[in-house]
Amino acid sequence: MADGVETIAENGILSYLEKITGGDDSILVIDSRTPDWVEKGTIPGAKNLPWTNLSPAKGATTDNIIKIMNDEFGVKLAEDMDALDVDEAVVAGDTSEVFDFSGAKTLVLFCNGMWCGQSPTNIMQLLKMGYPAEKIKWYRGGMQTWSVLGFNTVKGGS
Template identity: 70%
Template sequence: MKFAKLASMSAIALTLSFSAGAFADSHGMAVGITPTMKKLDFEHNGKKHTISRNQDQKNTVKADFAKTSRKCPPFCIQPISLAPGVETLGEVEVINYIEKMASGDSSILVVDSRTPDWVAKGTIPGAVNLPWTGLNPKKGAKTEGIMKIMQESFNVGLAGDADEFAVDEAIAAGDTSKVFDFSNAKTLVMFCNGMWCGQSPNNIMNLLKFGYPADKIKWYRGGMQDWEILGLSTVKP
């Protein structure tokens, strides 16, 4: 009796195991993103993209992101909370923002803050590259360039008759509240190389200095290192 019961249970377990395998095979993807999302197909700026995970269950991370130790400073571990009001995101939340953006929400922009040499190795599909140096006066960023990024990329307006000179003075004084209009500013999802990378934090801190609303800035702390570790899709510019 006990043997028959055990045999029956084994048969049920085998059937369930086979069914799960058949389900994965029928979808062609054994490695999903979440239990309900196998992949995300979307179109952005006229290009078709897919975000999925590498299906090779023996795949390992690229050498660029396998290194565990980098000199600190400058490559120090970043905190979970970067600044008051700035939300820290994980991979699923980043993908959700990309899905909203791809569905026509023009108020969202996914920003790769890394330098072009890193971006050339691969970035998150749908992201635009705005290197951290472009918003950093200490790294040679000029007022004209900062204004161009703020207006053309982030949809930030100029308050009143503010001009380059007014913005320059405001940046120098640390008070841009009277020169920038953030009422239609985009929600920015910003990332760089990972939890040891200071490029997106630098961009974020400079944006906050310029008066950018903290609730319109989202930070993917894990960045490309976590993205690569999870085998998620990348694209080259």
């Protein structure tokens, strides 16, 4: 995974889920899989945010990405910035001035397993937008390991 992004195991994701259950709203566990996968089962407490929702190559618009960053992740546009500024910054390779990450949540992302590219794609897109790497955690084992170990799952997602 990318520099600064922490790879976590089951004890790590369980710890984050426990913090969320205790009322910590500075953490978000994200199932990066598409809805057809999530309908088969997901980790309780995870929010479904398909990898396609952050991928311009798959049709995600800058406006939608900004909305997700703001509404879900606690990231605001920097003062006097708009979607065009974001587009220009991404093309230039420097988004450091367009987003305000001071309220950014810690994101714990997972997908089907270490062989699956859905959460890594979300992570790379977030990093491209300037999301602080230290606030991104990757549960590499994903649903495959979670299920093999017998942990609870729920149908669908929040």
